[in-house]
Amino acid sequence: MRILLTGGTGFIGSHLVPFLLEKGHNLTLLSRKTKRLQQAVKFVQTLANFSDLNEFDAVINLAGEPIFDKRWTEKQKQKLFDSRVKLTNQLANLFAKSTQPPAVFISSSATGFYGDLPTDQFGTEKTPSSGGFIAELCKQWEVEALKTEAITRLCLIRTGIVFSERGGALKRMLPLYRLGLGGKLGNGKQHWAWIALEDYLRALCFLLENPNCVGVYNFVSPYPVTNAEFNCWLAKQCSKPAFCHVPAFVLKWLLGERSAILLDNQPLVPTHLLADGFGFKYPDLNFLNIKFS
Numbered sequence: 001m002r003i004l005l006t007g008g009t010g011f012i013g014s015h016l017v018p019f020l021l022e023k024g025h026n027l028t029l030l031s032r033k034t035k036r037l038q039q040a041v042k043f044v045q046t047l048a049n050f051s052d053l054n055e056f057d058a059v060i061n062l063a064g065e066p067i068f069d070k071r072w073t074e075k076q077k078q079k080l081f082d083s084r085v086k087l088t089n090q091l092a093n094l095f096a097k098s099t100q101p102p103a104v105f106i107s108s109s110a111t112g113f114y115g116d117l118p119t120d121q122f123g124t125e126k127t128p129s130s131g132g133f134i135a136e137l138c139k140q141w142e143v144e145a146l147k148t149e150a151i152t153r154l155c156l157i158r159t160g161i162v163f164s165e166r167g168g169a170l171k172r173m174l175p176l177y178r179l180g181l182g183g184k185l186g187n188g189k190q191h192w193a194w195i196a197l198e199d200y201l202r203a204l205c206f207l208l209e210n211p212n213c214v215g216v217y218n219f220v221s222p223y224p225v226t227n228a229e230f231n232c233w234l235a236k237q238c239s240k241p242a243f244c245h246v247p248a249f250v251l252k253w254l255l256g257e258r259s260a261i262l263l264d265n266q267p268l269v270p271t272h273l274l275a276d277g278f279g280f281k282y283p284d285l286n287f288l289n290i291k292f293s
Helices: 011-022 074-097 133-146 169-178 197-209 227-238 248-263 271-275
Strands: 002-006 026-030 042-044 058-061 104-110 153-159 161-164 194-196 215-219
Touching (some): 011 197, 074 104, 074 133, 104 133, 133 248, 153 197, 161 169, 194 197, 215 271
Parallel strands (some): 002 026, 104 153, 161 194
């Protein structure tokens, strides 16, 4: 397929690019960070280069300012909004101008759409959104993508925490746990919706290549874990204790609204992926074989 990919130089995108190339796809990346790109990939620096999307068979939209890296000042919130909502709006407008639009549009969202869920139930793609900045951001993000659903096959992917020994959230946590400074966050009872990087890549290609796949998909493992369970698991992998409990009020003081990413309860399951026949290679946390020096 001829694929236009946004967000191809981030943690997920940088692993998706070689994954798609190995499958024989032709890639055009929207990126200003051209030094990071592989020679086998074409690149453009702005969507203004296009009057339509007729030349592509598929569009994969992963672009977005990193959500956790900086304090959410009003200026930073606007960056988070523009990099997601405005860019997706631009893509939707290009779809509308296309006489032969791409056959599929895979557009990213996040499990933050659901906000803080009750502790006594599992959430599915049908679970309604709640309040909070992240939930509102995700809703507006998805509204722009939904403008294309009458034009193309639209797949909205609500992604949880992507775990990999090669980077992302886990890479940030490991140094603390290796020093014995890990510990539960808040009361530790909040569920984390997560997915192994390899399953994320496999699931995205599953949607890309299966014309019957359409709608909203939770990109999460079938088995969400509580923060306390994750804490014990990672400490065991590091052969270290993990007694450094960080109370919720401390996280809220340090991180402000960003603390919701760590403290919200998200016991989510990938109902739609499973119903469509996707098989997870790594459904639980035993997928990681971390090697220590």
